[in-house]
Amino acid sequence: MSSPETRYPAMGAYRPPPPGTTNLADVLERVLDKGMVIAGDITVQLLDIELLTIKVRLLIASVDRAREMGIDWWERDSSLSGPPKLGGESREELPEQSFEERIRRLEQASGLSNGGENGDAGGR
C-alpha cells in the first residue's frame, strides 16, 4: 500500500472549514450531546437552565425547527423517501453491532487482524 502522502491530491477538498463556518448540525451534535457532565454535591444545575437544555433538545427534535435551521432530516427517513425494506429486515441504520461484525468479516477477508476497533497506530 502506498503511503497516504504520495496519493494525496494536490489540493484535496478536505481542508477543515475556517472557524465560524462549521455546519451547525456538527456543532449541535457535540455541544448539546457530548462534553463533560458533572454531577455532584458542588455543582448546581439550576432548574430553569436544565429545563432550557431540555427545551433545546425538543426544539431540535422537531421537524419544523430542523427545517428552519436548514436541517432536512426527513429526507433521510426511508419511510418517506428511501428504499422500502425487503422482508422486514431493517437495514436502514448501521447498528454498532453489525458494524463490528463487518469489521471482523473484512479483517478475515483481508487477512488483517489488528485487534479491536480502536486504532493501533502503525497497524498497517
Added chain:
Amino acid sequence: MATPAVAEATRVCYLYGVVLADRLPLLEGVAGVGDAPLSFVDADRLVAVVADVARRDFVPPDAERADTAWLEKAVRAHESVLERCLDPGPVLPMRFATTVRDDADVRALLREHQIEFTASLERLLGHREWGVKALLADPAALAQHVLRIRDDLSARDRELVGRSPGTAYLARKRLDREIALAGDDVAADAVVAAYQRLAAASVDALLLTDSQPRAERVHLNAAYLVVEADEAAFEAVVAELDLEHAELGLRYELTGPWPAYNFVDQPERP
C-alpha cells in the same frame, strides 16, 4: 477572576471548560454565551473558563417559542470559547449550559476532581479531535456501481428496458429496491473499511451512532483523536478515501479540530 455577583439571586456561573494553568488561552475579543465577559477561576494547576451570567440574559426571551436564532448564537458562542481554549493546548469541554452558583463552587469543583481532570488534560496534550462523516452524495452513482458488480441485477435491468411501462412497473419497483439494498451493503462495507483505515491513523476512534439530521444519508459518523503531528497524514487518508469511494457516490467530510468532546472521561455518570 470573575467579579462577585452583583445581584446574587439572579446571577450564575457558566462553566465552559477546564484547561491547564500553563496553557491559558487568550480570550480577548471572544463573545461568550449571552455576550457575558469571560474570566478564569484557578485552583493549583487547573483553570476553569467561566462567565458570570445573568439568568435572565441567559434564558432565551421566550423559551416556549423556541428561538432558533438565540439557540444557534448560544451554541456557537459556547463552541467558539472552547475552540479558543484549544489554541494553546487541551481543554475539557463541559456540556452546554453547565452552571454552578459562583466562583467558590467552581474552585471546589476543580479541587474535587483535580486528579482526574489533570490526568485527562495531560493525556490529551498534543492531541486533537477530528470528525469524519461519509455521506451518500450521489445515490445514482451507487446504483450504477451496483449494476456494474452485480450481473444478475444488471441483466434484469436490461431486460426491463424493452418492456411496456405498464407491465414493467412492478418489476422495476422491485429491482430498484434490490439495487438500493445492495447499495446499502456496498456502502456499509466501504465505510467500515474507511473507519478502520482512519482508526489506524489515529490514537483513539469512536463510532458515533447518533447524528444530527442531514439532507444526505450519513453512512459513517466517527470521531478520532489524532496526534497533532499526524494531522496532515490523517487528512490525507480522508482525501484518499473520498477519491476511492467517489464511484460509490460517497463523499467524505472532515471537521475539526474540535475540543475533545468525545474523548473526555466522565468524572461521574449522572
